[in-house]
Amino acid sequence: MPSNPPVVVTGATGLIAKHIIGELVRRGHSVRATLRRMNKAEDVRRAVTRLGCDPAGVTFVVADLLADAGWDDAVAGSAVVVHTASPFPIQQPTDPDDVIRPARDGTLRVLKAAARAGVKRVVLTSSSVAIFYGSGLPAGHIYSESDFTDETRADLTPYIKSKTIAEKAAWQFVKSTPGAPELAVINPCFVQGPALDADLSTSHELYRLMARGVYPAVPRIRFPVVDVRDVAAAHVEAAFRPEAAGQRYLIGEGQLGLYDLGRVMVRELPDLKSKAPKFQLPDIAVRALALVDKRMRTILPELGEMKDYANARAKAELGLTLRSADEAVTAAVRSLRDLRLI
Template sequence: MPDKTTVPLTGASGFIAKHIALQLLEAGYTVRGSLRSMNRASEVTDAVRPHLTDPAGLDERLTFVELDLLADKGWDEALQGVDTLVHTASPFPISQPRDENDLIRPAVDGTLRALRAAKAAGVNRVILTSSIVSVLEQDGVPDGKLFDETDWSDVESPTISAYSKSKTLAERAAWDFVRDEAPGMQLTAINPGMVLGPPLDRHFGSSLGLLQRLVGSKDPALPNIGLLCVDVRDIAAMHVRAIGTEDSIGHRFIGSAGFLWMPEIADVVAAQFPDRKIVTRRAPNWLVRLLGLFDNEIKAAVPLLGRKRLVDNARAKEVLGMEFIPADEAVRAGAAYIVENDLV
């Protein structure tokens, strides 16, 4: 019989994954985290330990294996004897790469590599971290449309970013694999919006880059773009709850607490830290488009200018029992960590 108490967690050093590891441990699971380099094992352990109700025996309850999204080595051994895999590993850049395949290949190939290894090892249950960008990226959609889990991004759209394309193709590949090659596998996808909230340590990659820019007043004005925001603690909870929720099998789940324009996010941070000179003025759209010709980070924002996209999170509430932390609270929690740890 497969071990239902041990859960392999890919990409364990990630911002979301550390929170998933913490919540899995709190729920009584043993976690087998995968890392591209074992040099980061102590980082994950040290991040999780202070937040545990009972850290006793952590070195036995949280172990690590070395895996790469683009190499077969170690995957079969990492998944032997378990029932459930949580696959979070995928690249997440701030700016768009020159070659979109630098993102698409590891996202798609890594997902398929994980699923093929899971099938070979007899893993029954897979929780996949996808993204809301695999839902939203469609042309000609009027403002006010309420997106839900039946919507898919159009990978042929001329405005779709490399990151959005990579996440859409990776999730599509996962559902196709289960349908065509592993019909007995029980797949659930979690589709987070912009994940904010408090990191467990100082190593959170590019996930809070937006808040770092706002707190540090890096920009003289803010583009008129909006984001569907969610707290990292809620996204971790969605992953953990999905494992034991039979009604989640075969479904996608949007993770979003609400929509905020970037100047609104700045207003939240400015009110939180009145002693800091937080920029809240809007940049005219024409200027953002012009600067995007020279700056890849700004270029990624251009297709989002003035677009208000709303989603229905009812499935997460009804099936997973989610009561989402308000979006502005997620902003404040992330900004507080950045300021308190002088990470500007």
């Protein structure tokens, strides 16, 4: 394995993190990955192997977003930290701080530890939701990296607020802290692409619910899509390209609706036709269902929204060629069948 300093990847059990680790290993980097519990290390090794990479150069340390212990050891001797760890619940919590606090405080813990260790650059996994919910924007607005969500909006979910608050806290920290590392931020859209194991992301869990017939009908919402393999490549490019310092990158290609996801699932797996959603619900019905189904509350801000967005910066500055939304969703569905999860 190479003798260069390891790249630190936080939240190693997450889908994006696993793909980032694989991409780093593929490019010849050693990786130090953080976990909340060391008993998850073998799961990450298996995922890296599934990506066709040798996990021998991946080491693990224990560090929790809600505790100071472990972070100095985690980042010591590294020039680059990729911070992916942040909660993404399929059901919104009763207490918003259950997701806001670990997202914000964890991000600041990582940045403070990186500053103490002299880390050169931190790449933060934010989200397109930290961009897409501004206030007072005109009809037809084309979203880009210059937009920020207004986290004071009353209609936002705790998850949207958590990603926005965490990213804004990160930018404020590097702006106001002498000796802070450079910061680059990746804002991925709705993440699709291949799952690697049974520890499913929230976006992949959606297909398992559809495959069980949980949703005979779905809300009329559309969202920008991105393949997790492109998200991983974006993180690695942002880690090492000089021009990425101080930049945000909105990563997405195309848009699909929930109903479209079900149609792709049926196209690829015809045996699930009877289980897939049959029609789209009127918005008023979705709002009524959200009173009793917390999963519905997650998508309420999407009703009636059509988000046009620009991805030119990511393509130009990170050299990315992004997979189509259909390719990303197809890969997600096929991977879940290969893993015998749907």
